[in-house]
Amino acid sequence: MTKTLGFDTLQVHAGAKPDPATGARQVPIYQTTAFVFRDADHAAALFNLQEVGYIYSRLTNPTVSALAERIAALEGGAGAVCCSSGHAAQIMALFPLMQPGCNIVASTRLYGGTVQQFSNTIRKFGWSTRFVDTDDLAAVKAAIDDDTRAIFCEAIANPGGYITDIPAIAAIADKAGLPLIIDNTSATPYLCRPIDLGATLVVHSTTKYLTGNGTVTGGCIVDSGKFDWSASGKFPSLSEPEPAYHGLKFHEALGGMAYTFHSIAIGLRDLGMTMNPQAAHYTLMGIETLSLRMERHVANARKVAEWLEQDPRVDHVTYAGLPSSPYYERIKTVCPKGAGGLFTFAVKGGYDACVKLVDGLELFSHVANLGDTRSLVIHSASTTHRQLSEAQQKAAGASPNLVRLSIGIEDADDLIADLDQALAKATA
Ligand SMILES: Cc1ncc(COP(=O)(O)O)c(C=O)c1O
Numbered sequence: 001m002t003k004t005l006g007f008d009t010l011q012v013h014a015g016a017k018p019d020p021a022t023g024a025r026q027v028p029i030y031q032t033t034a035f036v037f038r039d040a041d042h043a044a045a046l047f048n049l050q051e052v053g054y055i056y057s058r059l060t061n062p063t064v065s066a067l068a069e070r071i072a073a074l075e076g077g078a079g080a081v082c083c084s085s086g087h088a089a090q091i092m093a094l095f096p097l098m099q100p101g102c103n104i105v106a107s108t109r110l111y112g113g114t115v116q117q118f119s120n121t122i123r124k125f126g127w128s129t130r131f132v133d134t135d136d137l138a139a140v141k142a143a144i145d146d147d148t149r150a151i152f153c154e155a156i157a158n159p160g161g162y163i164t165d166i167p168a169i170a171a172i173a174d175k176a177g178l179p180l181i182i183d184n185t186s187a188t189p190y191l192c193r194p195i196d197l198g199a200t201l202v203v204h205s206t207t208k209y210l211t212g213n214g215t216v217t218g219g220c221i222v223d224s225g226k227f228d229w230s231a232s233g234k235f236p237s238l239s240e241p242e243p244a245y246h247g248l249k250f251h252e253a254l255g256g257m258a259y260t261f262h263s264i265a266i267g268l269r270d271l272g273m274t275m276n277p278q279a280a281h282y283t284l285m286g287i288e289t290l291s292l293r294m295e296r297h298v299a300n301a302r303k304v305a306e307w308l309e310q311d312p313r314v315d316h317v318t319y320a321g322l323p324s325s326p327y328y329e330r331i332k333t334v335c336p337k338g339a340g341g342l343f344t345f346a347v348k349g350g351y352d353a354c355v356k357l358v359d360g361l362e363l364f365s366h367v368a369n370l371g372d373t374r375s376l377v378i379h380s381a382s383t384t385h386r387q388l389s390e391a392q393q394k395a396a397g398a399s400p401n402l403v404r405l406s407i408g409i410e411d412a413d414d415l416i417a418d419l420d421q422a423l424a425k426a427t428a
Contacts, residue, residue, distance in 0.1 A: 078225025086205020
């Protein structure tokens with residue numbers, strides 16, 4: 001069939017075909033550490049990257065590869081690498097780009113764990129981060145210097161549901177000869193396709209919507225295959241002889257697949273942040289219904305956000321799908337199928353009322369997670385964003401008077417009824 005396959009078809013079929021050994025229709029869980037070589041020449045060809053195949057599951061595994069190929073297809077990328085968590089994906093994404101002394105420019109509006117990882121942990125590798133408000137395009141440009149190696153943003157930023165102007169940031173990255181990395185966890189490729197909007201790399205916490213049922217942690221990096229790693233001399237791991245892989249020049253040898261192969265052959269080999277086949281299987285199960293779930297998440301989120309916005313006990317709601325949002329116009333280009341299922345709202349009564357509200361909810365689960373079929377609630381300032389300073393919390397959209405909702409796929413009216421009774425207790 002020559003027709004280009006649609007999203008709903010790709011989410012079910014991409015990367016998978018009946019198992020050649022058994023005919024199994026569903027992707028089997030290849031629960032094995034190692035794979036038998038045909039002979040010594042086969043083994044040498046695999047290690048030389050002259051032939052694609054399986055060596056050892058820290059590097060590649062057929063179940064994990066099926067998932068990587070599926071996510072790459074859904075994002076419109078050339079290749080993808082799965083890893084053990086979203087946080088692992090972020091380190092893995094930076095690894096081929098960075099040397100000690102290099103920095104990244106990152107949005108202030110990020111998941112709190114990412115702010116922490118980029119503020120403190122990556123310093124141990126000699127890397128650093130310059131945080132900027134990515135709505136201030138002049139500030140983004142000004143933050144870039146000779147040592148900058150990437151710009152990093154979330155498409156729909158956790159927790160506030162803020163929408164990043166990806167085409168505008170991509171234009172800045174392009175002019176500076178830098179890759180733009182988009183964390184597409186909260187939007188998913190169904191709502192937002194960062195590569196089509198100019199991004200170079202897309203990272204995911206597959207833990208969230210891609211799996212969709214709160215069962216496993218995982219991450220993924222998708223490469224557009226379009227970036228010229230040799231143009232500036234700033235990415236020697238990809239453009240120059242790589243000492244960690246017997247002097248191979250990845251970009252020259254592998255072209256648009258250079259980044260993906262580097263991430264497997266060196267990133268997974270040496271950092272070992274590998275996704276296991278069981279986790280890949282759960283995510284493959286979940287991803288088959290991604291578009292159906294996202295449609296319901298968006299419809300429910302809009303209904304709940306509209307109800308909250310008119311409620312006198314609520315100060316304001318940050319959902320970008322509301323006409324009152326400053327990002328309402330932006331979703332038309334960045335997230336044309338909807339503003340996602342994640343947003344915050346301010347409860348009149350501040351911190352104490354927020355904590356009472358979270359305790360009073362019955363249907364919503366109070367957990368540090370998002371993107372589940374179940375509706376979830378958290379008070380970011382006292383949990384996920386707790387380690388940040390008050391200024392960082394405010395910049396991230398996690399002020400103490402805000403409660404974050406991850407709206408599930410239940411009946412919206414039941415969710416509204418639950419919020420109604422909990423608001424009554426919280427503001428009594
Ligand atoms: C937007 C976003 N990116 C990355 C992560 C990290 O993912 P993981 O928990 O799978 O490491 C999270 C976790 O909540 C997240 O919300």
